[in-house]
Each structure stands twice: as structure tokens, then as C-alpha cells.
Amino acid sequence: MVNNHQQNDNSKRRFISRRTYLRAGLATVGIATVPATFGDSDGVARAAPSPVPDPAPADSRIGGGNQYERKVSGGNYTATTKNELLDRLDHASNGDTVYIPNDVSIDLDSTKNIGISSGVTLASGRGINGAPGGRLYTEDIAENDEPVFEVRGDGVRITGLRMQGPRADYFNPGDCQGQNGLDCRDSDAMSKNATLGFFILGSNVEIDNCQLYGWPRAPIMSGAVGGYAVDTHIHHNSLHNNQMEGFGYGVVVTVGNPTIEWNYFDKNRHSIAGTGEPDCSYEARYNLVGPNTVSHAFDMHGEETGNVTDGKQAGKTISIHHNTFQFSESYVYDVGQEAVTIRGVPSDKAVLENNWFYHTLPDGQTQPDDTNVDENGQPCRQYNIPQDDWTNVEFTNNHYGTDEPVSDIGHPRSDDGALTAEVGTVSQDADTWQHVTLNNEYSNPVVVMKPVSQKNGENPCHTRVKNVTSSGFEYKTEEWEYTPADHQPETISYLVVEQGSGSTDDGTVFETGTVTTDEALTEHTFESTFDTKPVVFTQTQTVNESDAVVTRNTHVGTGDFEVRLQEQAANPNAHSDEITAYIAIEPGRTTLSGTEVEVGHHENVTDDWTQLGFDGSYSSPAFVADMQTINDGDTATLRYKDLDANGVTVQVEEEQSGDDETDHHGETVGYFVTSKNGAL
Template structure:
């Protein structure tokens, strides 16, 4: 065994001995390390990005350690990516403070037998600790805080474990995350999807095809997680995980986090997992959806064989279980020793999470699934019966080494020697599953859907019928037909503020909701009060469905009005019921939209993202009816009464008044059904020679379109780009362009095109899209968006749109912000031809949307290079004909290159960067951020938005 030493006072020309240390950590790591060798780093700050390329073997790890734990800081320069990149097997990293990396504090890809011990990771833009596609990982005794600020990352993240060793005989825990403290990891920019304390992510490999599910044993034990933006501990799409003796407190602090479920400890879409002796304390004051425990799933998936033993839940209200089980999954039972809705009695949370004397969690645990040898303090476990949580009360056993005290965040260290950035080889923390069996189209409420108090004439139902009150008048749902096709009951929870007669329900119905079967009225306790079978009329719009007899409502009582459909396809608007509202005869509170899944009508008692399912009431006030009593079972089908085609003037005035009160900065303008602001399509074409041009004709003429194109296939062996010219209101010409050192002929490819009217528009789902044109040559040119167009960085696509250059060129993008971007034309390296200024069209679109809704956009993060990376869509495109566009958003590599879509399916795509080879055969390319967008191949609807002019 050889020990190499590193000191800030050393020299890279030295021998690396104790008396002649190296001056950089990387120099020591590049010294031909063998199994059992150590690199010992002396106190100081090292301005390096570390690459561990030589590892050990089963005979011994290569060890990188601080000579005195907690005295060595690794702070990479700003032009690097990860602080520590582990690219070898059998490696131990111990005792460092790792801070201020643009990417991950430590990242390992496709590696095995790695130990990360007793480090502090803070202030890193992505995860503190990140492993992708790896196995046999031990993460113990670390502190991770203030990481994950730049998107979908977490304090500690282990993603898509794989059996890369081929070992099928080792049956003990192969991945262990233990004795860590992970706190204050909160997303501040980018996608607010994660920011978890600890995440075990997609061991089922649902997001990457071709890999088997990994279900070898994984242990998450003795960890303290608190104050994170996302969940404390999340197990998602992962099986075979034991979560034991952890403490989770007041996580889910990021109210912008779009994740479906908000448990302190969460088991989602995962089976064969065990949760035992954990303490989970939620804070619903941050978000009403925050719960202590989630055991949730979507679609037809059930979380099978999930064990909940001796866990404690609390949300500040004694007796409230604070458990969510969407998908008809098991609820933790008090019969199994679970203490639900009980204060754990911490000593001084959030400063001290040890148990105070008399805590109910003391001696309340179970040893049914094994015990840690020590608690988070390193003291002996099981003083009497084991306690719940990460700390054992009353233990005085000999301490073992614990994590170093977290250092205060420091300013980024100025860059020294340039180290080439390395970014994730795969996606890291991913978006938590958004259940397709729940309303999944996340859209802001559109102005017309604001409730209005309206008196509307309704055909008389009997001698006592008068004018009927309803809530929504002729408002239009934001999503008229959700893609969910599962049987479901959807309803509205409301309180009668005065005695009234409920004649029936108004529902917004489309052809997608063909299975509408029955309507119901329930008491607040789930007692069925009225029921009627119904047959809706065809077409789209509001329909009234009546009970056999009007049902009397009593002032002060709370009810749930609902309907059951076998087909899904319901109407929905998310983010609607965010506060209490008084509507005259009735009122409702937050999360008034309710639902439940099942093969027949059932009491709907679950909520999702404050959604409105557009269940309206038809009430008569001051009229007598049948008093609600249980049960009432109608046995005949009711007459479906269509709404009157015209509304009285008072209704229209009320609607106008309501719309005028909508906050213009939040709500979107109503979209005209005939507002075509663009079109998307796909052409299939080969290129017989470099002189032939092809044409596209728009289905509907546009006024002043900008056009961008991009390949959806990579059938040809050679790289290609697409050139556009002669853009008019009726269409444009294009050709497949190969680099000039090639023959100009190219095999058949599928090529996407996107045309959008110049100016700024609002898409149907509420996102912003803007388009324009300018000219650009071989120097970087700044393009500015109109003021106020975007709140966050959009996705930008560019296109050379004239034939001013005889040689092939490719446009590149960089410096994308909410204010604009920079672009430049590149020619091939081996050409001496001067690049002339070309006309240049561009389109920028707000990130978001979903494939299932027919439109999406996003960026990969800095993770795409020549090796290729997967992009998983949110949902799947339903239509066979859809457009997929890509464009690099960065220009980190200097060599001319194109972004190739090597394959694309309805729910994912594979992207790779292809360099041209006119000067050399080398094709390696540094990591870049790739932008992408997808649209159904069809006209694009939206509405123009007037903004202050920008400049180009």
C-alpha cells in the first residue's frame, strides 16, 4: 500500500511523500493508484474539480481522505461542473468539506463499491451526493445542506441502481444511506420538482428502457432530514427498500414544488418496502397538502407488500393521522404499533431532535426487521426496547465518529487552472410521479373559469320551482377532457348557508366523458343522501342532470355533490380552490374539489392540487323539497335537461364583472377558438443532391411566421442540419444540409417543423411562446425578448432561414435568460469559406406542459454529450403524429456540432451531440444543455399578448 500526501504548500513536481507532498489532489489521483493506496490531504482549501479515474478492487479500496476530517475544503472553480467525479470502482472518499460546485458535490456514474463517509456537502447547485446507475454504495455520516438550488436535485440522491457487477448472490443490503443529516436543500431556480433530503429514485428504471428493475436490498437508516424543499425521505418507483429509525421534520418547504404528494416520508409507486421506527412530523401550515406519510400510487398500480410498523406521525394536531394513501393503498395501522397523530416530544425542535423525557417514542419501536448498531450520535441502540427515530434516549454507549460540524458557506473560490466540466451522464433527480389517474394537466386557472354568482332560468321542476341558482354560469373549464380514462367519482364539497332545495347538478361534459353514469349527494360523513342514474346528451358543454325529486338542504350543514363516470375524460382546472369563498346560498373552503377511484360510485374524499372538477349545483332558495335523509336510491333514469342556449342579461353582466376582477398578472386571457398562432408538422424526405429544395405548405395561411426545423431521426451515417428559405404566409422551402466535406446526399429522415406567428402569444395551456427574426453571421449576436415576456429562462430554437451561405452552416445558442439569448453561425472547421450574414428565425417557448396534453417544452440540464442521453417526457403523446424539436442551449464546446435525435417515442427521446470531422476524426464533445419541445402535428391555437417592444 502506498500513501500519497497533498498539501497547499506542496508541488506537483514533488514525490508525493509525507515530506514532499503534491500541491494538488488531482496530481495524487493521477499517480497510478493501486488497490489499497491512499491519498491523504492536509488542511486547506483546494480550488480543484476532482476526477477519480483509478480505483481499487475487492482486495482494497483506493482511499481519498482528509488527514484531519473537517479541515479540508474542496471548492471547484466556477468553470467546472462537479466537485468530485467518481469514475472508478472500489473508492472511498472521507472527511472533506465540499462546496460551491455548479453541479453535484460528488457524483458517481455506473460505478460500484463506493463509500462516501463523514463529509460535509453544501452550497452545490445540484445534489450534494448523486449516484446514477450504480451498485454497492455506502453513504454514511455525511452532512448535506443548501444544495439543489438549481433544479431537480436533492441532498442525497441515488438514481436507477443497476446490477452492473452481475452479482446475484449477495442478499444483504447493497446500498446503505445511514447516519446522515440532510437539511435546507431547496430549489431556487429551474424546475421545482425535488429538493428532497434523501431520495431513492426509479430503481424500476421506468424512465430508461432496456434495463431490468433493480430490487436488491437497500437500507435508509438513522438519518435526520429537516427543512428541505421537497420530501424528507422519498422512495419512488423503487422496490426492496427498508427505511428504519429515521427522523423527518417540517420538510416540503418549497410551495412551488409541483410534486404530486408531499409526505415527510413517502412511498410512491413502489412495492416490497419496509418502513419501521420512523418519526415523521409535517407542517401543513406551509402547504395544506403536507402530510407525515404518503403511501401513494396511480394508474392501476398498487403498492404491494409495503410494511408499516412502529412509525409515529404528527402534523401539529393531536389525533390527526396525517397519512395519504392515494391509489387505494394500505394505511399504517395502530395495531402494528404505529402512533398516528401523536406529538413525539422532541427536546427542542428544530434545534435538537433528541427525545425528551417522557416522549411516547421512547421504547415504542420494534426489532422485527433488525436494528442499527448505534444511533445518529453513535451511541448504543436498544436501551430497553428500541426507540423510534434517529436518536436513542438514555444511551451512554461509547460514541463512534460522527459527521464533522458543518462549516459556514463560503464564497466561490476564483478559478485557477481550467478543468473541463463534467455533467451527469444520466438524468438525476426526476419529477415525482404525477398520477395520470389523477388530474395531471397542471395549468393556472383561466379567467373565464372564475366562479360567478348568476341567476339562470331553468325549466320548472314542479309547483315550487322558481329561479335556480348555480355557481359557474357559462364558465369554461381550463381542461375540458382530461386524459385519465379510469372510473372515478368527482365532486364538490360545500356548505349550505341557508335552507335550499337541490334540484340537480350541472356538469361540463364532453364526448370524452361518455361513461357518465350517476349523480349523488352525500353528507359530510359519507352518508349517501340522494342518487340518480343519468344519461347525458351528446356534444360538449354544460348539461343539467336532475334527481327524481328536489332534495332539501339545511343551513349550516356540509354536503358533497358528485358524479360517477366509467370513462374518465372529466373536466378539470388545477390550482382553483386555493381559498374559502362565499357564493350566497352556499360556500366552500380550500380544496373543495374532491374525488375517489373505484369501479362504482363512492364517497369522494381525496383532493389533488386544489382542483375544480366542475360540479355545479342547481338550487332553489326558499322552496320546499324532499328533506335529505339516508339512504335515497333512485331506480329510474332521470331526464337530462340541456342548458338554455341563451342566458339572461344579468348573467352576462355578472360574468363580465367577475372577469374584470381577475388579477391580470395571474389569470390568462380567454382564448378564441379560432386563434391559430402557428402550426407544427413532420416531413419525410431524402436529399438526392446539394441543389434540390423541397417545400412545405401550411394548412392555414399565417401572417408573418418564423420557422424552425430539426431532425427527428438519425438514419444516415453522416451528421446533417436543415436549411430553410423563402418563408411566406403560405409555407417555406427547405433542404437537408450535409457538411461540405461530405457528398451532399442524404438518406430519408423525418424532420420536424414549427411555424409561429411573429410576436408573443399565450398557448392554450397558459404557457408563453414568442417568435421573431433577425440576421446573424459568424459573430455572436444578442437577441432580446419583449419586456415581460418570460419570468424564467425559456427554451430557444433557431434557424438559418436564407441561402446566403454556399457552404453548410449551423446556428448555435448560448446565454439563454428570461431577457433574451445570443446566437452565432458556425461553419465546418476545415473550410476557409467566409460565413456571410443569414436571415435567422427564432422561437422561444416557456418550459412546462405535458406530452399527454399535446404540448411540452424543457431542457435537459448540462448532461448531453457525444455518448447520448435520454429525455423522458411528462406523460406520452396520444396522437401518433407529433413534432419533436431540439436545440442546444449552450455552447460549451468550441467545435462545430449538431444535436441529433437518435430515437424518439411517444414518451421519451434519445439525444446525442455529433461533431463534424472535416479537420480531425475526434468526435468527443463536452456536456451541453439541450432544449426540446413537442407539439401535436396540427395547427397551434393561442392568443396574442401585447407587450413592450424589445429590440434586435
């Protein structure tokens, strides 16, 4: 069986400079399909080189490992030798997992161009009971730029592995000298040491929870010119000791727009390098760059043939936010070293915001100004530009110096922004207060418990919550004062989240907290930076007044929202202040501790029953929803029925204390759904 490998035309892959190398070799990718090239080893175990200890923080989700949530513990196929690995990958198909046990080391010797088919996962169990993960390694110093793995399949996942290259130390491959290698042009020596780990050409490829080190060129290269502008997701990895002079990258972005997040970088020449191609972009967020760097950490090369007037083009869009750079000098050269270098003009822009730089700024500066654009040792440097000021480079809300900034600047801290949460569903007679015991341990949780089903009574009702503690809360089904107090059992789901802010494994931003509200609209500003408008769920947490009350949300944006209380229309007096909880989550499908959840919107929900379909399928779903608008001021809440794996029917239910009319203008409804009850 052919293993999805491609012939490399090495006669066209000569090396003139680092940037030219990155372009010239990749332009010839993908000519013919051939089997993998094998080395001399038959896969029999032999003495292996010593692994390099993992420098990623053990008590953090950054860099993966023990605290990472999406670990893999087994698969359809198991491989313990090289030959078994090649055979299993040959036979694996969409949905299969090829698993390398945690105590196994496999010598790949000089084998190159190993393919992985679409939808296949290559995995080990890094972080399970403290395990380092199964190890793949090579001591082969490549004579050309053939990768060990050439991943052309779409939807491939590579997770939980150690991948060790031939040289983890800093070395200069030739006789070239010069600070930070800028004068190094020993192309022959570079080409003979250009060992590459994973070359990603398929779309929607995910590399997570891996330890990747010892690669003179890079452990990961994403994309290639000529139709391979891919969107690789590189997250929760420890990428370190990739530090050969001239190359020595953690991640190379050729073309495309990968997301690079929640990684730990240290002892790389550049942790991220972009080629500068017109369609080269990347987003780097929530990363921690350690104290040891050879040269600048995040990079975009300048391209000679760009379309920016009188300067080199440095890629397209570079988004660098919520990272921490724990250095201000090169540990090799012992000189001041910038954290980010843009070697030309991005055709769109480079935005640096909410980062923590250990560098200090000159006196009087609160952000880099035009006096030190092209200067070594600053937080950021730009050159190959038509004038002496920042060009298509923006700075917003960064912190400079070693003193710790507020929690929303720099890499996630304070339990790394982990989302401590759980969901549950109750179905019982709840006219009186009932107690719920929580599964997780919390310090200061908030509870949202809405909407109520509509199956056992037509009287309008909603849920009231009180006595929220670290271990539980109380709730009851509350009818309006004009209706009888007795209500039959209904089904209600609840969402409990620890107060704070952060993001999920894939970068979905969330924030929870409380605000004191009454019947006037209260504006609340988020502490977090939401890229898209979140869904906001609110619920009173106190009973400071016995009159029935609900919350209503409106004007939800990326920076703030408004919330108010509503009593029944017939009540003449205002309601006392109540503590109201909010949970704000960016919409989309994400994963919490291996459980998929979905957050979304549905517009124009009225008093008529409206079908709301889910994007995914959720068995025995827990469903939480709340209105995001006040397009009709009459007191109202949501009700639901016919909840199943694929959707639910919802309506806006008005109370009728003031009149019998229940028509309600269309409102936007936000929802949360998952198939799991219990801790997330």
C-alpha cells in the first residue's frame, strides 16, 4: 500500500539564504507519489539517545502535559517499533487512531516522508498519570530538506507524543559568524543540517500536547507555496531546543493562517518564523516564551517581491496577543534581544496587543514609538521599510518590564484561565426550595438555571436561585404573584462556572462574574477581550425581595452588555437590588475536558414556538438559554419543549398580570448545549 508520500526534487532545493531556502524548497512540493524512504534499521530496538527533560511548567495547561484536558489513552492500532508504526499508518483510515504506548521509544533512523491519511490520529498519552508520552526519534542529520513526516491528509491529529530530532544543542553548521546569525550565508552547511519533523500540507490538521525538540530546522512546518495555504492548529505543545544557527525554528509558517496557542517555547532560535509570502499570516496567542532564546522569538521575514511600495512585504496579517516573553537578552550572544521582528511591511497589518514583554521601554514611552523602530533589544523591531516609523504595525495595551501585569495581559495565569464548570438537569416538584450539591470544588461559583420546560402546566414560571456556595445552591420554580403558587414538576438544566476569565483549549474566551442590578438597565464592562460578540446568560443569585423577578439582557457587545430586573407588570414598586451572575462565552463549538459543548444564537424568537436546531448532535442534552435583546419591554422569560439531540423548540412567554395580551416581538436567544451532566 502506498503511504501517501511525495517525491522531492532535490536538484531544485539549493540554499542561498534562510528566506530563499524557505521559499525555493517549498515551491517544488508535490510532484509524484512514492513510498517512504527507509533507513537501514529493521525496527529492532537499539540504544536510544537520552531524551531532553521537558521545560514546560508542570502545573500549567500551557505546553500541555499533566494539566491538559484532551489526552488520548488508546487507539485502534498500537505500534511499538518503526515497522509496526509504518504498517499501522498504511492501514489506518478516517476515524482511526494509531497509538504509541507511553513507555515506548521508536527509532525512525533515516526514514523520511511518512504519510498520515485523512482523519487519522497519531497519538500517545503525554500527561496521563505524569507520563512523558511515547517517543519518536531520529539521529539522522538530513542531507536535504525531506521531512520525517509529510502530512497531506486533511483532518489529521498528532497528539501526546514526544518527537526528538538529532541535535538539541545550539550549534553553527558552518564557518559563518555574526550576531544572531544575520551574516550567516553558509548555504551548503545549512542544507546538510536541515532536519525537519512534521511538514503539514493537509487542511484542518491539529498538533497538540506534544513535546517537540532537537530539530535543527524545525519540528513543524505549516503550508507550502503552490496551493497549500493551510490552517494548522498548533496548541498546548512544548517546543524547545530547536536552535541551529541560521534556522532553528519552533514553527515555520510558509503560507496560510495557522493558529498557534497555549504553547511553551524555550531555547529556539526563533519560536515562530513566517516566510513573508503574500499569503503568509498567523495568530499567536496565549503562549509562554521562556527565558532562553537564541534570537528574537516571533518573526515575519521580508519578501523581495512584495506589493508594498519601496519596501519588502512581510506577509499579510500577524496577530500576536496575550503572550508572555520572559527574556530581554539572547542567552547565546549575551546581548539585548527583541521579542518580535517584522522584516518589512505586512500587506494588512501586524497587531501586538495584551502581551507581557520583560523588556523595558526608554524613559517617557508607554509603548514603542518611532525613535527606535529598527533597534536591537527593544520589545519589537521593524526594518526593510520605506520610512523610519512603524508601518502597518500596531501596539495596544501591552505591558513592559518584569513586574506582573493584570491577569488579562500576557499568557493565561491564575490556574491558566481553566474553565471550572459543570452542568446538571433536575426534574422534580420545586414549588419549595430545593438543594443541589455540586460535583466540582469551587471558590466562588455562579449559577444560571433557565429556561423551564413547558410540559406540566400553562402558568408562566421561571427559576429562582439563592444561597450559592462553594459546594451547592438552592433553587425553586417561581410563578408570578397573580397565579396559583402550585406548579407541577418541570425539567430545568443549570450551568455552574467558577468566577473569572480565560479560554478553553481551542481559545474560546469566557468570562463570569456578578453585578448588582435593579429594574434600571445596568451596564457592565467585560475584563476580557472578546474577538466576537459573546452569548451572555444572567441569573439572580439572591432573594433580597420576595416578589418574583427575572433578568433581561440587551446591547451585548464585545466590550460590555446591559442587564436589568423585571417584576410582573402589575407591581407598582421597584425591586430591591439583587446580585446577578453573568456567564459570557464566545459562540461556537468547543471542548471542555473532552466533552463537546455548543454556544450559539437564534434570532427572531417570539411568543410562537420556534424550532432551534443545534450544529452538533447531543445525546441526553443539557440545555441553557437566555434572551440577548429587549426588543419588547413586556415582562417575559423563555420556555422550551421537545428537546432532543438535534434541537429544541422555544418561545418567549409573557406574564399577564397587566393584560391578557401575550404577543411578543422577536428576540435574539443565546443558548448553551452539551450531552454531559456533571463536571466539565
